[in-house]
Amino acid sequence: MTTSTAAVAPTPGTTAAQPDGASVVVTRGLSKRYGRDRLAVDGLDLVVPAGAVFGFLGPNGSGKTTTIRMLMGLIKPTSGTATVLGGAMPGAAGAVLPRVGALIEGPAHYGFLTGRENLARLDAADRTADPATRKRRIDEALARVGLSAVGDRKARAYSLGMKQRLGIASALLRPRDLLVLDEPTNGLDPQGMREIRALIRSLAADGTTVFLSSHLLDEIEQVCTHAAIMSRGRLVTQGTVDELRSAVRGRLRVGTPDAGRAAVVLAELGLAHVATTGDGVEADLGDLAAEDVCAALVRRDVRVRSFTTHGDSLEDAFVALTGEGFDVES
Numbered sequence: 001m002t003t004s005t006a007a008v009a010p011t012p013g014t015t016a017a018q019p020d021g022a023s024v025v026v027t028r029g030l031s032k033r034y035g036r037d038r039l040a041v042d043g044l045d046l047v048v049p050a051g052a053v054f055g056f057l058g059p060n061g062s063g064k065t066t067t068i069r070m071l072m073g074l075i076k077p078t079s080g081t082a083t084v085l086g087g088a089m090p091g092a093a094g095a096v097l098p099r100v101g102a103l104i105e106g107p108a109h110y111g112f113l114t115g116r117e118n119l120a121r122l123d124a125a126d127r128t129a130d131p132a133t134r135k136r137r138i139d140e141a142l143a144r145v146g147l148s149a150v151g152d153r154k155a156r157a158y159s160l161g162m163k164q165r166l167g168i169a170s171a172l173l174r175p176r177d178l179l180v181l182d183e184p185t186n187g188l189d190p191q192g193m194r195e196i197r198a199l200i201r202s203l204a205a206d207g208t209t210v211f212l213s214s215h216l217l218d219e220i221e222q223v224c225t226h227a228a229i230m231s232r233g234r235l236v237t238q239g240t241v242d243e244l245r246s247a248v249r250g251r252l253r254v255g256t257p258d259a260g261r262a263a264v265v266l267a268e269l270g271l272a273h274v275a276t277t278g279d280g281v282e283a284d285l286g287d288l289a290a291e292d293v294c295a296a297l298v299r300r301d302v303r304v305r306s307f308t309t310h311g312d313s314l315e316d317a318f319v320a321l322t323g324e325g326f327d328v329e330s
Ligand SMILES: Nc1ncnc2c1ncn2[C@@H]1O[C@H](COP(=O)(O)OP(=O)(O)OP(=O)(O)O)[C@@H](O)[C@H]1O
Pocket: 034, 035, 038, 039, 040, 058, 059, 060, 061, 062, 063, 064, 065, 066, 067, 215, 330
């Protein structure tokens, strides 16, 4: 039995790591080795729930594009399996790929053709597309990405953001159950990035599952319901963005001239990893509410100069889980 898919994450608290009937992508032990010793993707178990905006996050060289190429049946895994929309890739590519819109390696259009002509060329190349309804498909795709007004302009006159949107329009010439976008905001200015993010949100709101790779942490936080974090070809973690953020407990920093007394109070409250610093004390906040900890310190005559918590961003999660900075190049 299938259930209708929602445009948002499943119930908060459920993990995305368990495949079920509503998973759009499931990989098991997926690996790709280039040559003898370059293990680009290493034993990947990925689950993308239907209706998610799924962020595939990792620094450059962490294996994102290689994974996407395997999911799209463009290259064969060395070992493991990849199932997309219920079909095992690459064998099921013929049945699966018409339901998938993909924008990999940036948009490729002819600058001397208009946006509309570029779409017409691509639509004509699709032997399953009925020429009689071509104009309607193109109009709808242009409207979907907000390019109706400039559809008759030459693509070379488009801004980078408009070119990227034309690329997404190409992927939307037919209804898609899954949209795969590899670094869709690469090279865009902040305005172009905002436009693409808004477009991704509206596509998701219409029920399309979006699989989006990015090396930009804040992009994933802004647009995704779920994320998987890659490092050096391996999956570090996956889940809803909220789960990933809260997987890293906040680190509390208290600025105080009474560091010794503060450390005793924090330890009595049960905070872990209490350590005094040059100008105060640090500890893991754990499940305690920051305001209660602060009140306890003040009650015990600790003079509090500053009181901050860190560690609720995806970047903190990445650093905590891998012990690396995010900008690693493998
Ligand atoms: N065709 C290839 N032959 C050999 N090595 C490759 C090939 N393609 C990728 N690699 C290597 O595999 C690793 C993963 O590359 P991949 O492009 O999948 O990472 P990525 O996360 O997509 O990074 P980027 O964002 O820079 O594209 C890198 O070390 C890369 O150099």
